[in-house]
Amino acid sequence: MTTAPTQPLRIGPIELEAPVVLAPMAGITNTAFRRLCREYGAGLFVSEMITSRALVERNEVTMRLVTHHESENIRSIQLYGVDPKTVAEAVRIIVAEDRADHIDLNFGCPVPKVTRKGGGSALPWKHTLFNQIVTQAVQAAEHLPLTVKMRKGIDDNHLTYLDAGRMAEDAGVAAVALHGRTASQMYSGHADWDAIATLKETVTSVPVLGNGDIWSADDAVRMMAQTGADGVVVGRGCLGRPWLFGELAHALGNNIAAKPVDATLGFVAAAFKRHAELLTEFFEDEVRGCRDIRKHAAWYFKGYPVGGDIRSRFATVSTLAEIDELTTLLDLDAPYPGEAAEGQRGRAGTPKRTVLPDGWLNSHDIAADVACNLTEGEADTSGG
Incomplete structure (x- = not known):
């Protein structure tokens, strides 16, 4: 490195x-x-x-x-x-x-x-x-x-x-x-x-x-x-x-x-479990925390020798005990897989025309009718 x-x-x-x-x-x-x-x-x-x-x-x-x-x-x-x-x-x-x-x-x-x-x-x-x-x-x-x-x-x-x-x-x-x-x-x-x-x-x-x-x-x-x-x-x-x-x-x-780090499969599994524990603490709810960790499973185990059935089960866990049980099924000594675990993560999407308010590109100035309704452009929860 x-x-x-x-x-x-x-x-x-x-x-x-x-x-x-x-x-x-x-x-x-x-x-x-x-x-x-x-x-x-x-x-x-x-x-x-x-x-x-x-x-x-x-x-x-x-x-x-x-x-x-x-x-x-x-x-x-x-x-x-x-x-x-x-x-x-x-x-x-x-x-x-x-x-x-x-x-x-x-x-x-x-x-x-x-x-x-x-x-x-x-x-x-x-x-x-x-x-x-x-x-x-x-x-x-x-x-x-x-x-x-x-x-x-x-x-x-x-x-x-x-x-x-x-x-x-x-x-x-x-x-x-x-x-x-x-x-x-x-x-x-x-x-x-x-x-x-x-x-x-x-x-x-x-x-x-x-x-x-x-x-x-x-x-x-x-x-x-x-x-x-x-x-x-x-x-x-x-x-x-x-x-x-x-x-x-x-x-x-x-x-x-x-x-x-030496990112063996055992190391990755331990990090996945730690993440689930912190999510459980954050949500103050084990089921909700484990539900949230599901979307991370594919990212954590990318490139590692984890069979499709076990991957699917990691992506549907509901308790920390389930994570422990699944971890026992892994070859924890499996080494870092190199290139198979490298590169892009998450969705790349495809180029697309940006959705804009009507007439947005007509001028660098904001139109009066748009300015009067700016607060409507904010949702009531975070996101994006």
Whole structure:
């Protein structure tokens, strides 16, 4: 494995041991998964995307999602919103109630339920609206560092990342992260690392982080070398592989004891069980925790000699005891399978036309009728 110790990454007053950030992923990066990733490595571990309106209205599910475990020494929350006032109010709540040490704003989500309301990766096309949201959020954050995460744009003909990067920098954000894909790409194809390099040349006073196609520590080292990025944001690459953060810390961190693990099947099975235990604690319900771990089974056991019947049973467990029983059926000494376990994880999808509000691309300004109904663009629960 290539190693390339770097300068510590500073995001406002926060100094990270390794220049690595866990990307928010709906239904994945809850407290349980963040704790697990932290147990293996170092970095900044961000919450699931939280809808601003749901936080302001104190939605029960949302309030659970913004609650951190006491072991999370750097608490990070990502907010999504399309109305400057609502986003700013959500930020003020986080500050007043001491719910986080860092806030990120989502301008990268490509899913239709978000973009059709002008949110996520669609929003930076509206320059004034984007600037208002970021500026008011930075002001409301007071002493907390606030960052933005975005995509290249809506599609190749409607790129937004350079304008958005400049506006965010001028507004006073602490860092900017770029996923090197457009909204229309979803997660297909290859991330455009050259765009990350261009953003780094454009935004010079705050850190620029790169996101996209980080499947291994070597990928992270290559991205930083190729783009000049100050750090990396890792999403799908850690699905079923939370120990990737240890490998990243080993490759990119300074004076960190973390090192690559011997990922035998026994090691992977133990990590799967630990994840289920943390989910059980998070949900305060063993059945619900085990129900949630089911979607992780294919990712954890990718490439390993686990028969189809046993895989299916891991994907339908209801208790921790069932996980223990299934583990006894595995060849725990089976070594790491190499290439079979490498590469893409999670759904890539296919390129598709981004769903947008009517007339959204006609101008960079927001129409009056749209501006009057911005809060309708926020669902009452987090997601994306």
